[in-house]
Amino acid sequence: MPGAFDESGADLELVGVTKRFPGFTAIENLNLMVPAGSFFALLGPSGCGKTTTLRLVAGLEEPTAGRILIGGKDVTASKPHQRPVNTVFQSYALFPHMSVLANVEFGLKRRGMQNSRELAHEALRLVELDHVAGRRPAQLSGGQQQRVALARAVVNRPALLLLDEPLGALDLKLRRQMQLELKSIQGRSA
Numbered sequence: 001m002p003g004a005f006d007e008s009g010a011d012l013e014l015v016g017v018t019k020r021f022p023g024f025t026a027i028e029n030l031n032l033m034v035p036a037g038s039f040f041a042l043l044g045p046s047g048c049g050k051t052t053t054l055r056l057v058a059g060l061e062e063p064t065a066g067r068i069l070i071g072g073k074d075v076t077a078s079k080p081h082q083r084p085v086n087t088v089f090q091s092y093a094l095f096p097h098m099s100v101l102a103n104v105e106f107g108l109k110r111r112g113m114q115n116s117r118e119l120a121h122e123a124l125r126l127v128e129l130d131h132v133a134g135r136r137p138a139q140l141s142g143g144q145q146q147r148v149a150l151a152r153a154v155v156n157r158p159a160l161l162l163l164d165e166p167l168g169a170l171d172l173k174l175r176r177q178m179q180l181e182l183k184s185i186q187g188r189s190a
């Protein structure tokens with residue numbers, strides 16, 4: 001599936017990353033190496049800095065100290081859109097006035113991709129939702145909306161896909177199903 005970034009994965013490396021907020025140190029000297037093609041989970045108690053770490057990798061926060069490398073390239077000073085990264089947060093924000101297809105196609109169109117429609121359909125097939133491409137998000141279940149958010153993230157073929165508890169709102173059965181789907185998407189798009 002060719003896409004905007006067209007990369008098949010990249011190593012992620014955090015070197016001595018520290019993040020201080022006024023009066024509070026959220027992350028202190030974090031060193032981390034995640035090899036390309038792997039699934040890596042951050043586990044820890046509430047407030048230990050998981051979301052902050054993802055936001056640093058996505059470029060939504062700037063580290064106070066340290067470096068972030070993706071595919072060996074130092075991206076510490078790069079803007080979010082310059083990084084081969086897509087993020088799905090728990091509170092996925094779909095555009096309510098757009099169809100499911102338009103939601104998935106949106107980012108590709110903005111980048112002027114010629115075959116954006118075809119790629120969006122392909123991403124929807126991947127999450128088994130192409131049959132509801134013409135519906136509005138409000139006409140889908142919560143789990144289906146979450147899968148649309150996932151399709152919107154994978155359609156760019158990011159080298160790195162960051163998931164911040166995107167399954168937390170789903171019931172156990174759907175969560176298990178989505179975990180399997182994620183594994184299978186990783187396998188199929190590698």
Ligand SMILES: Nc1ncnc2c1ncn2[C@@H]1O[C@H](COP(=O)(O)OP(=O)(O)OP(=O)(O)O)[C@@H](O)[C@H]1O
Pocket residue numbers: 021022024025026044045046047048049050051052053
């Ligand atoms: N913009 C901010 N300003 C000040 N403190 C912040 C800011 N963002 C996060 N923090 C603090 O940094 C710490 C880490 O927050 P973070 O959201 O990364 O935790 P988390 O591990 O993802 O927690 P949870 O599992 O509850 O989502 C928390 O103590 C939080 O209050």
